[in-house]
Amino acid sequence: MRRMASESRRSQMLRGVLDLCLLAVVLDEPAYGYEMTRRLRERGLSTVGEGSIYPLLGRLERDGLVATHRAASDGGPPRKYYSASPSGRRALTEGVRAWHDVRGEVDAVLATIEGEVAR
């Protein structure tokens, strides 16, 4: 029960920054959908149980934050590749700044609690 509750909190917290994570993994090199999931996992972020990345990608596409093109994958069928557009890069920079601000503010409040729990 407690485990479920913590997972749901994790989902809620990720929901606000998952779009930034998606933009981050296609900042330097375009990727297709599953490849993005894989890149997230390689960097230590599992999106399992966080809901699909596709609706999020759809929103980024609609808002013009990602550009798309079709290209052949390594030996596989042609895939739809996503890459960060110029406005996507701007959104990512602003988003990361906001994330750092929030993280700092929340840490400042929660830091003392962490100490008490550890004792």
Place this chain on the structure above:
Amino acid sequence: MTAFVEECRQEWKRLGVPNLLAEEMATELESDLAEAEADGVSAAEMLGESDPRRFAATWAGERGLVSERPQPGRSRKRFWIVLAAVLVLGFVLGFSALVFLATTGAHTTGAPPTPVPLFVGVKKHQAVVLARANSLDPAVIRVPGRPRGVVIAQAPAAGARVRRGSTVLLRVGRG
């Protein structure tokens, strides 16, 4: 796996997503799911959603591909706005009419207007009787013209609505 994608296709069709785009999404999903499976990742893990229809609707919606249907809420709101406008207009017109009536005809004679009969073609003495019977004041002018002793022109015209007691001008032929 293909069953999941197939259900997505049907949902996109139902939602009116253009065929080309629906096919693009289906292909993308199919390739990704196949690759995930090869990695040992199940569709449920990959998509975090077991209901294909809900998944398809969310995706297409977020991409902005679901055509805007007339929202029931919005059209109901528009209905109330139109109704309110009609009622306000009705009140304004009704009130204006009341004010107009109160400041014109009604307050000068206190009686409703009366229609002017057709006098043309009627003999002079009959025309006079007819005018008085209709609460009008006949003013007879003899003018050159025929037939003699018969009204050949009138003012106001027949059918005009005038206040009771108004004068009607009757031109009677002198022959």
